[in-house]
Structure formats: structure tokens, C-alpha cells
Amino acid sequence: MSSADILVIGGGIAGLSAAAAVSKHAKVTVLEAEEQVGFHSSGRSATMLHYFLGDRVVRELTLASRGFIEHPPAGFTEFPLGHHVPVLIHAREEEGAALDALEAEIRLFAEIDRLDSRAVHGLCPLLKDDAVHGIADRSAIRLDPHALLQGNLRRLRSHGGELLAGSRASSITHANGLWTVTTEKGESRSAPILVNAAGSWADQVARMAGVQPLGLEPKRRTIITFDAPAGAELDGLPFAKTVGDELYFAPESGRLFASPMDEVPSDPCDAQPDEQEVALAAWRMEERTTVRVERIHSKWAGLRTFAPDRHPVAGFAPDAEGFFWLAGQGGFGLQTSPAMAAIAESLIARTPWPVADVSAAELGPARFG
Template sequence: MSRPDVIVIGGGIAGISAAALLAADCAVLVLEAERQTGYHSTGRSAAIFIRNYGNETLRALNAASAGALEKPEGVSDRSLLSPRGEMIVAAEDELDALAAYADGAEGLETLTPAEAMELVPILRPEAVRGAVLERNAQDIDVDRMLTGYLRLLKARGGRIETGAPVTALGRRGGLWRVEAGGAAHAAPVVVNAAGAWAGQIAALAGLGAAPLQPFRRSAAILPAPEGRDIRAWPLFASATERWYAKPEAGKLLVSPADEDPVAPHDAFVDDTALAEGLHRFEQAVAIRVARVEHAWAGLRTFAPDRTPIVGFDPGAEGFFWLAGQGGYGVQTAPALAAATARLVAGAAPDLPPAVTAALSPARFHP
């Protein structure tokens, strides 16, 4: 039986980044159910850093992550970010949603419909009655980010076991005892970074039903519109999240922004949801979707309040939550990894106290 100081369950960007920082001061073991790290949500991310994305707590986490993404010390020798921009457009019936998005946001420019259509010329005039632009939204090199954290984790002596789904988890004699992939491990602290499976891990630990729900989101790669150079286009999206699109390696990534509640699984595309979403996209642009080159789906897992759950469970000694990141997992990973490392060490995170309180699993306990 191995005896690390901390066992991290989950080898996505959340678990790997937290493990890399924890490994600076303690022995860490990561258990990943799949044969490779970053297989599920991390590897299927839209890979963009949007500072105004999410609720107030998430926007604070975005701000706290910005420095580590721009200067990823120990992870990469250059920024993980590159220019992109994000433009939110509103049809007549979406103007209230656009105003709600802009409320409390920072660094947004209000655009005229003509200015928005100059940035993305394929938009239909009726789809752009209002628009805002966040020029500082940036693409994230997710592969380089995950690889960098993996390298840092291993350099600090951390271990990773892949193909090791957790089958038993319980606390005895002051230690969490974990059976995974046919091996046994024990540690005083377990970090539940299992993404869509975080609720199942909590149930194995005897914590009952966790307030987490995975949702499926689909995406498709389309050929670039004929005769258009799309490389400098921003990500562009409808204000009510009917669809979004962004340039991707010379092609156009389009998502129907679907959000269907599902059980944890290796997500696959729902053809009907994808077709309906692509139809909504077609209503907003002056091109037809004639061919889908590739399509996939991923899972975004949320707590009821759409805020991540980060901290020690008040009802289970040594059980640490790092879950419920929803669609914000990659861009908030640096801030949440740093918060995890400090909380596990018994220190306060470098976050405003209100943010730490908003993340705490104690909010779900009477």
C-alpha cells in the first residue's frame, strides 16, 4: 500500500495543476481513471480565457488566474495566451441579455452593428442589434498548459497512475484508504478533482448525493467560409448562448451551446442537438453549414449556484473538494490550484475572503 501525503483523484487540468503545486511541499499521488490525463473536459475545451465569463466569484477567479497564464513560471517559458477577442452580439430579443452580461463587466467596448459586422462580416444585420467586445479575451494553449503542469508535478516527485478508476474509498485510522486500478493507497488527505465523476467519488466516500450535475456540450469544426480569412476574427457568440463560434486552426469551431443534463460518461455528440444548434447559427450568419468536418462533445459539471466547490468538507475530515468548475475549469485552474495548495496546508488562499467563502463546500451543509 502506497502512503503519499495527498491523493488527488482526477487527472484533468484541475487535478494536475493542484497536484503540481501541492507537490512542492508534500508527497502527491494522482489517480486517473482513463489511460491518459486530460482525456475528458480538459481535452475538449474551447480553450479561451474570457475575463468577464461567469458570475462574480468566477470573474474574481479569472482575474486571479491571469498572471499565471501570462507568466506561467515553472509551467512554460512563455505566455499560455495569445490574442483572440470575444464579441457578444444580440438580436432584438436578446438586448436585455446583452445588458445583463455587460453589467459589472470590465474592459468591454460597446460596438455599433456596423462595427460588429466589420469584425465578423458573415453576420446577418438582423442578428446584430447590439454588440460588445472584450478585446483582451485570449486563446489558451491548453495542451502546453497541461503538459507544463505534468512536467512540474513529476519534477517535484509527484506520481501519476493512469487506468486507475477508484472503486473503494473510506476513512479508517486517520487515513483515507483508496482502492484504484487493482492497487491500494492511503493518505490523510484526498482531493476530489474527478470532474463529472466528483459526485460518484463523494458517494463512495459515504458523503451521500453531491449537489453536482454534468451537462453535455457539443462542438463541430466547419470549413472556413469560402473566400474569407478568419484568422483575426474574435470568438463571437449570441447574448443568450444560442450558439458561439471561433476560428480554430484555419477552420471555424461552432458550438450550439447545448446544455443537456446527463450522467457521467465518455460524452458523445447528440446529432439532434448539434443539428438544431447549427441551424440557430445559420439564422445568424449569411453562410450555410454544408459540411461538418469533425464533431465532439464534452461534459461541464455545475453546482446549483454555478460556482465551483473548493475546500475541505465540513462533515468528512481530510476530504477536499475541487469540483464543479463547469465551463470555467481551464481558465480558473491556476487560481484554484493555488487556493487548494494553501488550504490543504492550513493557510488562507490569496483570494478575497468573500470568494473563498463562496467556494466553500460548507454552503451546502446546514
């Protein structure tokens, strides 16, 4: 049996970024069930950083993360972690009040342009004429999740940490102040601190460890890709989203991608797209834009896992010494990962609290009683 200071279950963006951050202070081992990192939610996202997701807490965590994304620490990555793209939120006449309310919230975090019908279509000519109002944030970021995952992995290893891929935790015990995790292959690792960053499986991992689950809810979301209309200029097209949670679309490797923003409850699993949501994505795309979705080029689904209040969870379990929760990253786990990793580092290694406008109590698991 090998020992470490900290064991992390989960090699998605949450587990890897926290592992990289705490590895400056301690010997860290990450156990990942799959053979590769980011196989589940972290590899299936819409790859965006913007403020039109979640509420104030999520926006503060996003704001606190963007400096890291725009200017990663020296040696973190050979490739940029993202590039600036515009986000356009568009609205029909009857949705104007909802757009006004959203604009007021987002102005606290980003410079927003208010767009009339002409400017909406200037930014996104694919929209139908009924998109008459819009707001745009021209400094959103299209993320490179691969660069983000690999940068964290490299950082972890440079501090002497290790990743054990293909290592699914199948039993967890706690004795004499040590957590011992045994994998399906029969290997064991022990440490005084266990970080539960198992994404959609985090409640299952807690149950395995005899810790009270939080009531996390995995929800499936679907994305399709398809050809853009012949001759359409994709360069400069925004990430375009309805003011309500109905549809987003954006350019994707010479084509377009779209999501019907579905939130279908699911058990933790290797999520697969359902034909109903695939059809809904195509239908909503045709309803809101002039694009005909003739043929779907590819489709995928992933799970977005939410805590009951839809805020992420970071903190030691009140009912189990040394058991650290890092879960509930919902639809914002990539864009908040630098701040969440710094928060995990602060709580585990007792470094200064990094995000002035979000408190430890707002994120801690004790808030669920």
C-alpha cells in the same frame, strides 16, 4: 501498499493543477482512470478565457487566474499557455437591453468597447445584418489546454509527485486517519488527505468514500467544426457569442467551430455528441451568420459539471476528515484553474488566501448544508 501525504483522484485540469500546487509542500500521488490526462472535459473545451461566463465569483476567479496564464512561472511551459483574441458579444435590436446589462457587469473586469452595427460587422463580417449591437473585449485569451495540462504535470513531477494513469479508483476506505484508495487493477495507495477532483464523477467518488454527495449536475455540451466560406479571412475573427446562451463560434485550425451552448443533463460518462444538438449547432450558425454549414468536418461533446449554485467547490468536507472537494468547475474550469489550484494549496497547506474578492465560505462544500 504505497503511501503519500495527499492522494488526488482525477487527472483533469482541476486535479493536476491542484496537485502541482500542493506538491511544493507534500508528497502527492494523482490517480487517473484513463491512460492519458485531460481525456474527459479538460480535453474537450472551447479553450477560452473570458468574462462572459458565470457570475461575479467566476469572474473574480478568472481575473485572479489570468496573470498565471499570461506570465507562467519560470520553467512551467516551453509554449505559451494562450494568445490574445477578441471576444464579440452580438445582439439583435430587441436584445439591446440584455447587452446593456451584461456590459455593466463585465466593465468591472475588462475594458469593453461598445460597437454599433458597422463596427460589429467590421470585427465579424460573417454575422447577418440583424446583429446591430455589440460589445467587445479585445484582451480575451485562447488557451492551449495541452500546454496547461502538461505544465502542471511537469511541475508535479519536478516536486517529486507522481501520476498513476490507467488507475481507476474502485474502492475507498478511511481508517486510523488514513484514506486508502484501491484501483480496479488492485493497487492501493494511502494518505491522510484525499482530494476529490473527479470532474463529472466527483459525487460518485464521494459515495464510494462514504461522504455526502453535493448534488453535482453534469451537462453535455456539443461542438462541431466545418469549413469556412471560400475566401473568408479567418485571421483576426473573434470568438463570437450571442448575448443569450444560443450560439458561439470561432476560427479553429483553418475552419470554424460552433456550439449551440446546449446543457443536456447526463450521467457521468465518455460524452458523445447527439445528432439533435449537432443539427441545432448547424441550424443556429446558419440562422445568425451568412455561413452555410455544407459538411460537418468533426464533432465532439463534453460534460460541464455544476454545483447547485453554479460556483466551483473547494474545501474540506464537513462530514469526513481529510476529504477535500475540488469539483463543480462547470464551463470555466480551465480559465479558473490557476486560482482554484492556489485556493486548494491555501486550504490544504495553510498558505495565505490568494483571491481577495472571493471567500473560502463562498467556495466551501459546507454551503450546501
